[in-house]
Amino acid sequence: MHVALLGGTGDIGEGLALRLARDTDHAVTVGSRDVQKATAAAESYEETLTAHGVETAVAGETNPEAARAADVVVACVPAYHLTDTVESVADELEGAVLVSPAVGMKRDDAGLRYNPPGVGSVTQLAAGAAPEGTPVAGAFHNLAAGRLADLDATLGWDVPIVASEAAARDAVTTLVEEIEGLRPLDAGGLANAAEVEAVTPLLINLAKQNEGLHDLGVQFQ
Amino acid sequence: MHVALLGGTGDIGEGLALRLARDTDHAVTVGSRDVQKATAAAESYEETLTAHGVETAVAGETNPEAARAADVVVACVPAYHLTDTVESVADELEGAVLVSPAVGMKRDDAGLRYNPPGVGSVTQLAAGAAPEGTPVAGAFHNLAAGRLADLDATLGWDVPIVASEAAARDAVTTLVEEIEGLRPLDAGGLANAAEVEAVTPLLINLAKQNEGLHDLGVQFQ
Numbered sequence: 001m002h003v004a005l006l007g008g009t010g011d012i013g014e015g016l017a018l019r020l021a022r023d024t025d026h027a028v029t030v031g032s033r034d035v036q037k038a039t040a041a042a043e044s045y046e047e048t049l050t051a052h053g054v055e056t057a058v059a060g061e062t063n064p065e066a067a068r069a070a071d072v073v074v075a076c077v078p079a080y081h082l083t084d085t086v087e088s089v090a091d092e093l094e095g096a097v098l099v100s101p102a103v104g105m106k107r108d109d110a111g112l113r114y115n116p117p118g119v120g121s122v123t124q125l126a127a128g129a130a131p132e133g134t135p136v137a138g139a140f141h142n143l144a145a146g147r148l149a150d151l152d153a154t155l156g157w158d159v160p161i162v163a164s165e166a167a168a169r170d171a172v173t174t175l176v177e178e179i180e181g182l183r184p185l186d187a188g189g190l191a192n193a194a195e196v197e198a199v200t201p202l203l204i205n206l207a208k209q210n211e212g213l214h215d216l217g218v219q220f221q
Numbered sequence: 222m223h224v225a226l227l228g229g230t231g232d233i234g235e236g237l238a239l240r241l242a243r244d245t246d247h248a249v250t251v252g253s254r255d256v257q258k259a260t261a262a263a264e265s266y267e268e269t270l271t272a273h274g275v276e277t278a279v280a281g282e283t284n285p286e287a288a289r290a291a292d293v294v295v296a297c298v299p300a301y302h303l304t305d306t307v308e309s310v311a312d313e314l315e316g317a318v319l320v321s322p323a324v325g326m327k328r329d330d331a332g333l334r335y336n337p338p339g340v341g342s343v344t345q346l347a348a349g350a351a352p353e354g355t356p357v358a359g360a361f362h363n364l365a366a367g368r369l370a371d372l373d374a375t376l377g378w379d380v381p382i383v384a385s386e387a388a389a390r391d392a393v394t395t396l397v398e399e400i401e402g403l404r405p406l407d408a409g410g411l412a413n414a415a416e417v418e419a420v421t422p423l424l425i426n427l428a429k430q431n432e433g434l435h436d437l438g439v440q441f442q
Contacts, residue, residue, distance in 0.1 A: 108412065109412075110409050110410040110411075110412035110413055111409045111410070111412070111413045113412070113413065113415065113416060114415065114416055114419070156442060157442075160423065160427060185427050185430070185431050185434070186427075186430040186431050187423065187426055187427055187430060188331050188332045188426050188429075188430050189331040189332070190331075191329065191330075191331035191332070191334070192331050192332045192334065192423075192426050194334065194335065194419070195334060195335055195419050195420070195422050195423035195426065196423060198335070198415070198416050198419040198420075198423075199416070199419075199420060199423065201416050202381065202408065202413075202416035202417060202419075202420065203441065205408055205409050205413050205416065206381060206406050206407075206408055206441055208409075209406070209407035209408060209409050210406050210407050213406070213441065216441045216442065217441075217442065218439060218440070218441055218442075219439070219440045219441075219442060220424065220427055220434065220437045220438075220439055220440075221377060221378075221437065221438065221439075221440060
């Protein structure tokens with residue numbers, strides 16, 4: 001498969017690019033609004049991979065160019081940029097699966113909490129911004145970006161996947177299965193996305209409150 | 222400590238009673254609206270414990286009687302009975318920590334989802350029903366009752382604890398630490414309860430959707 005990481009210059013994009021490039025044979029393209037930023041990030045990821053003994057190409061393109069050739073398009077942008085970003089590639093999504101890893105959160109005195117949009121979840125916001133009929137999945141919400149991007153770190157994390165249809169679920173399941181240390185889990189339809197997304201502020205609160213815990217993910221057992 | 226399990230005849234009450242009685246030296250009293258139901262459950266738990274080589278007494282009382290002598294009062298009732306149950310023991314809560322393990326959920330075609338009350342979380346609902354100044358904690362939300370009540374089963378689960386104050390957090394942390402296979406984690410103040418409670422419908426959805434997974438708990442790592 002060909003995977004496009006929109007906004008792939010950010011921290012979750014970096015981790016997914018490095019892990020996909022190292023652990024799978026899928027082609028990875030980093031997208032950005034600014035093609036030079038995308039190219040620079042892709043080069044930097046290639047250098048990191050080389051330093052880990054992996055010689056593989058990572059491409060850099062504008063977001064629409066990255067989406068055009070992709071079978072799977074992951075919107076690696078903050079929740080408040082998600083609608084804009086998906087709309088900017090809407091003409092290129094035919095035949096592709098759109099994946100949303102973003103989570104809406106807000107901070108108050110006690111900690112971080114889940115802050116879903118009116119449609120119920122950020123994944124459903126992504127689905128609403130995509131052309132009708134686009135297969136949509138929500139995944140990768142609960143991965144600590146710092147550990148994901150550290151190729152020396154082991155993961156041991158579960159990835160609950162919500163999806164609008166089997167094609168979306170199957171494509172994302174394949175990608176997750178091939179990344180070392182991740183286990184894909186079926187979390188049902190898009191209507192179940194909020195409970196998956198809500199785990200992320202909990203992970204951050206737990207890491208903040210408990211000495212010795214940081215960069216947390218989750219395992220269901 | 223003396224632990225009262227209000228509504229301790231139900232499934233989460235059974236699991237907590239058995240594990241506390243087997244793994245700790247704390248006194249356990251099963252409460253119920255109906256004292257005969259409480260006594261019968263306590264006897265049945267004692268038989269289960271005996272069958273597992275543990276000779277220990279479990280008491281059965283009405284909910285208010287159970288609460289009267291308790292240092293820790295766990296409201297093991299469904300969310301929609303929580304306010305009534307806490308109000309029924311309000312006169313007996315002085316000097317005790319109140320613990321809420323309940324989660325509000327609703328089911329639709331796609332699965333179960335988190336259904337918090339207007340105050341934000343079920344734990345906060347419990348706090349609102351208790352006399353002012355009662356130390357309140359939320360804990361035990363994410364434990365699969367069936368596995369908890371099976372003394373032959375190993376757990377390996379984390380228990381995120383939210384609390385109104387240190388006294389509540391410390392008491393519950395001690396109980397959790399002493400139960401084999403549970404790890405207490407500080408999840409912050411009561412305002413962080415929703416994200417802990419929301420994990421429960423996710424656990425049930427994952428168990429339903431994924432072959433081979435059932436009676437799930439969670440581990441943060």
